[in-house]
Amino acid sequence: MLTLEGVDAGYGRVQVLRGLSFAAQAGEVTCVMGRNGAGKTTMLRAIMGQIPLTAGRIALDGQRLDGLPAHRIPRLGIGYVPQGRRLFGPLTVAENLEIGLMTRGHGARTRERVLDLFPRLRERLGQTASTLSGGEQQMLAIGRALCLEPKVMLLDEPTEGLQPSMIALIRDTVRTLRGMGVAVVLVEQRIEAVLELADRVAFVETGQVAETLPAADLTPAAPQFARYVGV
Amino acid sequence: MRMIALHLAVLAVLAALQFVLPAYHHTNAARIMVLATYAIGFNIAFGYSGLLSLGHALFFAGGMYATGLLVDQGGWQPWLALVAGPLAGGALAAAVGLLALRTAGPAFMIVTLMFAQAFHLAILYWGRFTGGDEGFTLSGAARRIGAFDLADPATRYTAAFLLFGAAMLGCLALARSRTGRVLVAVRENEERTRMLGYDTFRAKLFALALSGLISGAAGATYGLMFGYVGGSFASIQYSILPLIWVLLGGAGTVLGPLLGTALMFYLIDWASSVTTASQFVVGAVLILLVLFAPRGLLGLVRDHAMRRLP
Numbered sequence: 001m002l003t004l005e006g007v008d009a010g011y012g013r014v015q016v017l018r019g020l021s022f023a024a025q026a027g028e029v030t031c032v033m034g035r036n037g038a039g040k041t042t043m044l045r046a047i048m049g050q051i052p053l054t055a056g057r058i059a060l061d062g063q064r065l066d067g068l069p070a071h072r073i074p075r076l077g078i079g080y081v082p083q084g085r086r087l088f089g090p091l092t093v094a095e096n097l098e099i100g101l102m103t104r105g106h107g108a109r110t111r112e113r114v115l116d117l118f119p120r121l122r123e124r125l126g127q128t129a130s131t132l133s134g135g136e137q138q139m140l141a142i143g144r145a146l147c148l149e150p151k152v153m154l155l156d157e158p159t160e161g162l163q164p165s166m167i168a169l170i171r172d173t174v175r176t177l178r179g180m181g182v183a184v185v186l187v188e189q190r191i192e193a194v195l196e197l198a199d200r201v202a203f204v205e206t207g208q209v210a211e212t213l214p215a216a217d218l219t220p221a222a223p224q225f226a227r228y229v230g231v
Numbered sequence: 232m233r234m235i236a237l238h239l240a241v242l243a244v245l246a247a248l249q250f251v252l253p254a255y256h257h258t259n260a261a262r263i264m265v266l267a268t269y270a271i272g273f274n275i276a277f278g279y280s281g282l283l284s285l286g287h288a289l290f291f292a293g294g295m296y297a298t299g300l301l302v303d304q305g306g307w308q309p310w311l312a313l314v315a316g317p318l319a320g321g322a323l324a325a326a327v328g329l330l331a332l333r334t335a336g337p338a339f340m341i342v343t344l345m346f347a348q349a350f351h352l353a354i355l356y357w358g359r360f361t362g363g364d365e366g367f368t369l370s371g372a373a374r375r376i377g378a379f380d381l382a383d384p385a386t387r388y389t390a391a392f393l394l395f396g397a398a399m400l401g402c403l404a405l406a407r408s409r410t411g412r413v414l415v416a417v418r419e420n421e422e423r424t425r426m427l428g429y430d431t432f433r434a435k436l437f438a439l440a441l442s443g444l445i446s447g448a449a450g451a452t453y454g455l456m457f458g459y460v461g462g463s464f465a466s467i468q469y470s471i472l473p474l475i476w477v478l479l480g481g482a483g484t485v486l487g488p489l490l491g492t493a494l495m496f497y498l499i500d501w502a503s504s505v506t507t508a509s510q511f512v513v514g515a516v517l518i519l520l521v522l523f524a525p526r527g528l529l530g531l532v533r534d535h536a537m538r539r540l541p
Contacts, residue, residue, distance in 0.1 A: 048426055074428035082426075088419045090483075095412050102409055103428035128538065148428065 001026050001183050002047070002078075002152045007056035009046040016042040018207035019056070024152060024183040029174060031194045031215070032187045033229050034204035040187045041083065043204065044154045048080050049073045060152065075104060079145030080154045087137055087144075089130030093121055096129050096140055100147030114143040117173060135166030142173060152183045159193065171197060189229065191220055203228035234541055238403055241486060242396050249388045259500075261388045263493050264395035265453045266476070270488030271398045272320075272445030273473035278482035279411060280438035281418030285470050286327065286343030287446055289350045292465035294320035294447025296354070296361065299460035302373045304360065310376045313451055320447015321440050328439040332432060344470065351465040366461030374455050387456050394452050395489070398445050403485045405441075406541040414438050415483070446473075479520055481529030485541050490528055 002024040010016040016039045024030045032040050045051050047058055049070035058065045065073055074080070088096055101111055115122040118139040124132060129140060138158055145153065155174070159167040174197050177184050188194050194201055198215035205228050218224065245264065252260055269291050276282040297319035301312040331342040354361045361367070374381040381387050405411045416424040417431050417438075425431050454460045463469070472495075473488075480491025498516060502509035524531045533540040 050422070050426075069430070071425045071428055071430045074426060080426050082423075086420050086423045088416045088423075090419065091412060091415060098409065099412055099416050099424075099429075100427055102413070144427070 002058075002060050002185070004043070004047070004058050005056055007043075007046060007058060008054045009042060009051050009056075010054070011042075011051065015054070016207050017046060020204075020208050021056075022202055022209050022212075024185050026151065026183050027178055027181045028199040029178050029184040029186055029197050031198035031201045032185060032204055033189065033194060033201060033225075035228070035230055038204040038228075039207040040204050041156055042207075044080065044082070044156055044185070044187065047073075047078065047154060074148055074150075077148065077151035078154065079148050079150035079152070081138075081141045081145050081156065081158055083156045083160065087129040087132075087140055090128060092126055092128055093132070093140055094125040096144050097121075097147055100144040104148055110147055110149055114146050117146070117176060118143050118169075135162050135169070138162060138166065138170060142170070146177075150182060152185065153177055154185045154187075156187045157189065158186070159188075159190070167193075191225055191229075194218075195220065234539060235403070238399065238485060241489070242392075242399070245392055245395070249385065249392070254384070257384055257388060259496065261384075261391040261456065262453075263496050264391040264489075265449050265456065266472075266496070267489040267492040268395050268398040268452070269446050269449035270473045270476040270480070270492050271395075271402050271485075272442045272447075272449060274477045274482060274484075274488050275402065275405065275414075275445065276439050276442035277474065278477055278484070278487070279406065279418065280414045280435060281421075282332075282435060282439060282442075283340055283474075284331075284343040284439070284442075285340045285467070285474075286345070286347030287442070287473055288465050288467065288469035289327065289343075289347040290320040290324050290443035290446035291450040291453075291469055291473075292350065292354070292462075293323045293443075293450065295450035295454040295460050295464055297447070298451035299367070299369060299454045300360065302455075303367060303369055303460075309373055309455060313376065313455060316451020316454075317444045317448035320450065321444030323447070324443020325436065325440040327443075328436045332435050332439065344467070347465065347467065347470055351462065351467075354462045354465050361462065362460070364462045366459060366463075369455065369458045369460065374458055376455075381456050382458065390452060390456060394448065398448070399485060399489070401445075403541060406485055410434075410437075418483075475517065478527055479517075481527030481531075481533070484527070484529040484533065487527055487529045494528075 004020055004022040007017050007020045008015060020043060034040050046053060049068060053066045060076055097111060120136060121139055121143055132140060159170050174184055174186060195215060195218060200212055201215050201218060202209045202212045203224055210228060211224060248260055249257060273287050276284055294316035298312040298316035301307040301315055302309050327343060327346045331339055334342055355363050371382060379386050381390060413429055413434055417434050421431050476491035476495055477488055479495055481487030499509060499513060502512035
């Protein structure tokens with residue numbers, strides 16, 4: 001479904017991704033783990049066209065994504081929830097969702113599905129996004145990306161800084177997405193979350209995927225966690 | 232619904248004022264409404280879309296000169312020249328935007344400022360056609376649109392009111408529309424908006440062109456209403472003024488431009504009647520504004536009393 005082959009990318013003269021290859025399949029959760037600076041977020045930004053590739057290719061269902069204008073990529077069915085949520089603070093919950101819905105022309109049915117997934121957002125539709133709690137903001141960020149009805153969902157540390165009840169809710173959402181046949185790419189640093197959610201785990205080191213393993217083959221004591229994540 | 236009623240009530244008050252204001256304030260009110268229209272144009276770029284241009288005098292004066300030159304030297308019918316003014320403002324803004332929107336932040340401010348300065352210098356350089364720094368006046372015939380004579384105070388007030396009303400209701404419709412929400416999204420976080428599938432360059436270009444069109448309409452109307460087209464309207468002062476009006480009234484609010492323009496107009500009027508250091512008074516007010524109401528007066532109202540004020 002989503003494939004990256006031999007991708008080189010970075011920021012100006014600083015090369016971060018060095019021949020990175022990666023794949024995500026429909027109906028699977030692929031967790032991406034690695035130390036700070038390994039290239040996890042840069043990989044997601046490269047998929048979204050936010051940074052140009054200097055080599056390699058990225059494709060979704062065989063269609064090349066690299067080289068497309070960045071705004072075209074979400075329209076092809078890739079949702080992205082970056083670190084830090086980045087909502088449109090002065091707009092209401094309803095308006096934030098509407099902006100997501102307008103892109104691909106999805107209407108009431110998609111909106112209802114998102115609100116069924118996050119009933120708390122339904123209670124806050126008229127509230128401005130900046131006044132929501134951290135967990136509610138994360139729900140809205142994910143809900144807004146879901147309005148695109150994505151085939152692939154990229155989540156960059158979605159549970160960072162959230163209280164336990166919210167973390168559980170976000171994890172339930174990831175499972176629901178998998179059940180809907182979405183390919184989920186989850187950047188996550190918590191081992192217990194990875195083992196609970198992932199179908200496969202890709203370990204990133206110095207801009208490359210060093211190893212990809214089925215999550216079922218990993219235990220909390222697996223040496224890969226110490227080697228690639230440092231825990 | 233309450234918000235629409237509030238804006239219609241403001242228009243009703245403005246419509247009624249012309250029957251009660253003394254002559255001096257009657258003329259001032261007409262002038263304020265046209266300048267507030269210019270501020271509404273500026274606000275669409277700055278307040279709603281986050282584009283801080285320092286070259287809006289180009290669009291205001293562009294509309295004014297297009298209309299003035301066409302009617303004065305081109306022999307065009309005033310109504311036709313009045314249509315050409317906004318189009319000139321919009322076209323200039325689109326042309327500037329195609330280049331300037333490839334930059335952001337301070338670079339955008341400088342590029343827009345340079346375009347406006349170039350236009351100002353062009354007016355001075357080709358003084359044979361433009362009247363240079365002194366500008367030129369428009370004859371009585373040039374200010375007559377059909378049976379309506381813009382030299383007549385009542386007609387002038389009505390023209391200013393119609394222009395302002397159209398701009399204000401248009402801005403209200405934009406603020407409540409999907410397009411308006413996308414512009415706010417671009418202002419808040421352009422990269423995130425792009426990641427939701429929006430061509431943010433096109434959105435900003437639309438905002439700037441619309442802003443230029445409204446600014447051009449204000450300039451064209453101002454020229455015909457007061458019978459004068461001058462180089463000073465293209466100077467940097469006329470790029471800074473709408474910024475001050477909008478900051479004072481409240482950026483990103485529909486009524487803020489009117490409030491800011493009216494308050495600043497009368498503040499300068501009052502300060503210059505009591506002291507020769509009127510600019511000092513204006514400066515002090517602006518410092519107080521930045522300290523105590525950085526989002527402008529209506530921004531303050533929105534934060535504390537009317538959260539849904541558009």
